[in-house]
Amino acid sequence: MIKKEKVTERKTDFKYEIWSNELQKIYGKKDKAFEAVKKINLRVEPGIHGFLGPNGAGKTTTMSMLVGAISITSGEAKIRNEDAGSVAARRLFGFLPQDPVFYNHMTGEDYLIYMGKLGGLHKTEARKRAQELCAYFDIFDDRVRPIGEYSGGMKQKIGIAAALIHKPKLLILDEPTANLDPIGRASIIEKIKEISKTVSVFVSSHILSEIEQMCDRVTMINNGEIVISDTLKNIKKKYIGNTYQLDTNKNQEILQSLEKKDYVQKAWIKEEDETVQVIPKDADRLQTEIPKLILDNKAIMYSFHIPEVSLQDIFMEVYALGGSKK
Amino acid sequence: MSLETIKKKTKSLFLRVKSETVENEAFRNMLILTIKTYQDLTSLKKFLISLVGMMLFPIIFLSFETTIDYNSISVQHAAAAISIQIIFPMFFWTLGIAFICIIGTSGASLIAEEVHSGTMLILVSKPIRRIKIFLGKFLGLFLYGAVLSFCAVFLLGWIAVLRYSANLLHFFALMPFLLASYLYSLVLLLIFCSITLALSSIMDRPRNAALGVLFLVIFSFIGMMVLKMFIADYYEDYYLYHIDLGYHLSNIYISFLEAFNAIPLVAEWQQWFAMTTGVYETASPTDPDQDINPGGMIRTDYYLPIFSLLIWIGIAIGLLAYGLFSLKNREISV
Ligand SMILES: Nc1ncnc2c1ncn2[C@@H]1O[C@H](COP(=O)(O)OP(=O)(O)O)[C@@H](O)[C@H]1O
Ligand SMILES: [Mg+2]
Numbered sequence: 001m002i003k004k005e006k007v008t009e010r011k012t013d014f015k016y017e018i019w020s021n022e023l024q025k026i027y028g029k030k031d032k033a034f035e036a037v038k039k040i041n042l043r044v045e046p047g048i049h050g051f052l053g054p055n056g057a058g059k060t061t062t063m064s065m066l067v068g069a070i071s072i073t074s075g076e077a078k079i080r081n082e083d084a085g086s087v088a089a090r091r092l093f094g095f096l097p098q099d100p101v102f103y104n105h106m107t108g109e110d111y112l113i114y115m116g117k118l119g120g121l122h123k124t125e126a127r128k129r130a131q132e133l134c135a136y137f138d139i140f141d142d143r144v145r146p147i148g149e150y151s152g153g154m155k156q157k158i159g160i161a162a163a164l165i166h167k168p169k170l171l172i173l174d175e176p177t178a179n180l181d182p183i184g185r186a187s188i189i190e191k192i193k194e195i196s197k198t199v200s201v202f203v204s205s206h207i208l209s210e211i212e213q214m215c216d217r218v219t220m221i222n223n224g225e226i227v228i229s230d231t232l233k234n235i236k237k238k239y240i241g242n243t244y245q246l247d248t249n250k251n252q253e254i255l256q257s258l259e260k261k262d263y264v265q266k267a268w269i270k271e272e273d274e275t276v277q278v279i280p281k282d283a284d285r286l287q288t289e290i291p292k293l294i295l296d297n298k299a300i301m302y303s304f305h306i307p308e309v310s311l312q313d314i315f316m317e318v319y320a321l322g323g324s325k326k
Numbered sequence: 327m328s329l330e331t332i333k334k335k336t337k338s339l340f341l342r343v344k345s346e347t348v349e350n351e352a353f354r355n356m357l358i359l360t361i362k363t364y365q366d367l368t369s370l371k372k373f374l375i376s377l378v379g380m381m382l383f384p385i386i387f388l389s390f391e392t393t394i395d396y397n398s399i400s401v402q403h404a405a406a407a408i409s410i411q412i413i414f415p416m417f418f419w420t421l422g423i424a425f426i427c428i429i430g431t432s433g434a435s436l437i438a439e440e441v442h443s444g445t446m447l448i449l450v451s452k453p454i455r456r457i458k459i460f461l462g463k464f465l466g467l468f469l470y471g472a473v474l475s476f477c478a479v480f481l482l483g484w485i486a487v488l489r490y491s492a493n494l495l496h497f498f499a500l501m502p503f504l505l506a507s508y509l510y511s512l513v514l515l516l517i518f519c520s521i522t523l524a525l526s527s528i529m530d531r532p533r534n535a536a537l538g539v540l541f542l543v544i545f546s547f548i549g550m551m552v553l554k555m556f557i558a559d560y561y562e563d564y565y566l567y568h569i570d571l572g573y574h575l576s577n578i579y580i581s582f583l584e585a586f587n588a589i590p591l592v593a594e595w596q597q598w599f600a601m602t603t604g605v606y607e608t609a610s611p612t613d614p615d616q617d618i619n620p621g622g623m624i625r626t627d628y629y630l631p632i633f634s635l636l637i638w639i640g641i642a643i644g645l646l647a648y649g650l651f652s653l654k655n656r657e658i659s660v
Contacts, residue, residue: 060659064658064659067450067451068450068451069447069450069451069657069658069659070657070658070659071655071657087453087454087455088453090451090452090453090454091453093451094451095448095451097444097447097448097451097660098660099444099660100444100447100448101443101444101445101447101448101660102445102448103445114358114362115448115452117355117358118355118358118359118449118452118453118454119355119452119453119454120354120355120453159448162448166452166453
């Protein structure tokens with residue numbers, strides 16, 4: 001009942017670019033069976049959405065089900081309103097696989113035209129759009145060369161262009177920056193950000209900093225399970241807590257004084273950088289009392305702030321939790 | 327278009343979200359695959375090598391001395407005599423072993439290679455049904471074979487005419503024979519494109535698919551022939567003709583020729599078929615010195631030719647369906 005309501009609700013407004021319900025993938029049979037994706041509920045809203053997880057987490061498997069390359073063991077998935085794998089759904093997205101393989105003897109332009117025609121464009125339109133995309137990706141002069149001669153970065157660009165050629169509403173990119181040098185990475189990330197202003201993007205990566213650079217929203221996956229899915233802002237807020245960081249030349253003494261204060265809930269020294277970490281009971285009082293505390297201890301204050309939590313910290317924390325659950 | 331104008335236009339590249347994409351007009355994108363497949367298969371060099379390969383064995387036949395003075399007999403007789411010279415190499419090699427091997431080795435990679443190398447992954451993510459990918463490639467291979475056999479059949483006819491009489495009229499008189507042979511080659515193509523494509527979508531390596539076809543050809547054309555030559559009794563006693571593809575094919579071919587009235591039914595060429603395919607009684611009394619043997623040799627008639635035809639077209643369609651089915655359900659990953 002509830003499931004049905006959800007579906008009809010989605011039919012009226014395209015709330016999600018990608019939506020899945022208990023989506024599961026089991027590879028192999030019987031004693032060799034391996035559950036690579038464990039009944040996940042994906043919610044990908046318009047905009048640019050990151051799909052983050054370490055190698056082997058199940059990103060490629062999930063995306064392969066979404067694009068219809070492999071079968072869905074159980075559950076369902078939709079691209080906008082269309083069943084994942086249907087021709088109608090495939091018309092809506094463009095897909096760049098992890099480590100894409102091309103016809104090396106074809107030129108970049110011919111390849112794009114071919115893909116465009118397969119995607120339903122007429123020849124003249126396909127050619128026009130192929131040239132536009134080559135220009136957009138700065139490979140206009142190379143478009144007449146065989147793809148086999150392209151560098152890794154150029155191949156990735158041709159791959160994204162091929163995904164865009166039939167004017168999809170959504171791009172599904174599986175680790176588009178893997179195997180690229182730093183400059184190549186930066187330029188691909190730049191393009192993806194630009195494209196995402198007009199086409200929704202669902203992009204996977206095992207590299208946090210990349211997702212952090214590109215995405216507003218992120219779904220983290222580990223061992224085939226979604227561990228977190230939210231906006232980056234919310235994730236940070238949630239995990240940031242209200243831990244203050246204080247650094248002086250007398251951290252040990254400061255810590256001892258702090259522990260006695262009634263406005264402090266907990267204080268400790270962080271091992272890595274030997275700074276004082278404080279969780280206050282009353283944040284306002286902590287902030288007003290700190291200067292006095294410093295003076296009393298005749299200390300010199302280097303810094304006092306709520307540190308920006310990097311996704312890396314959250315990532316580590318989330319995965320540490322996941323690990324301890326087992 | 328210059329780079330500058332394109333760059334200017336590019337600003338609107340992603341804004342034109344309102345898609346002008348045409349709805350899939352029935353089979354348009356399938357035909358695009360067909361054309362691509364055909365183009366990939368046809369390089370001039372490969373095509374010429376294939377043609378030459380298909381001519382090798384017949385040329386040996388054509389080098390045999392002949393006592394007939396082709397220009398002193400009627401055009402019909404001359405054409406008939408020429409067709410008698412080339413019918414067996416045409417069946418056994420040009421439209422037999424050579425042709426099928428070419429189709430098998432060219433077609434084996436069509437699906438297996440794309441799956442194995444990883445290019446299929448992008449293909450199946452495009453808005454085109456897998457059935458159309460399969461049929462598109464099938465048609466591409468069929469088209470390639472149809473062009474190749476057309477060239478081979480008529481080239482062989484032309485070479486034979488040049489060899490014996492160099493008379494253009496003889497070439498025209500040879501038409502019924504050449505057309506019947508070409509028609510037969512299309513049936514053969516249907517069967518072997520199906521077998522090849524099915525193997526290509528079942529096997530995980532292109533090489534295995536090619537080996538499958540080669541094995542079938544060698545088994546039915548050479549294996550069965552050897553078997554018949556050395557242990558002729560077994561052939562009938564163990565009903566080997568049931569599984570003898572060579573028998574069924576010659577049964578079909580000869581019936582096509584009969585239907586077109588394309589060749590005189592004489593032992594001179596029939597004996598070759600009797601020896602290799604079991605379509606004629608081997609024991610039938612013939613006098614090889616006699617030019618015309620009215621009625622010729624006796625057909626074995628294990629199968630009505632129409633049944634041979636229907637059975638193998640049925641097998642072809644069954645294999646096609648199986649290949650389609652296995653591609654449809656195949657897990658595509660790199
Ligand atoms: N075809 C397959 N057969 C069996 N197991 C597979 C197959 N493909 C992937 N796996 C397993 O599924 C898990 C998830 O893999 P994958 O989706 O590729 O992860 P990711 O893309 O996040 O690195 C891995 O443990 C991998 O070994
Ligand atoms: Mg992956």
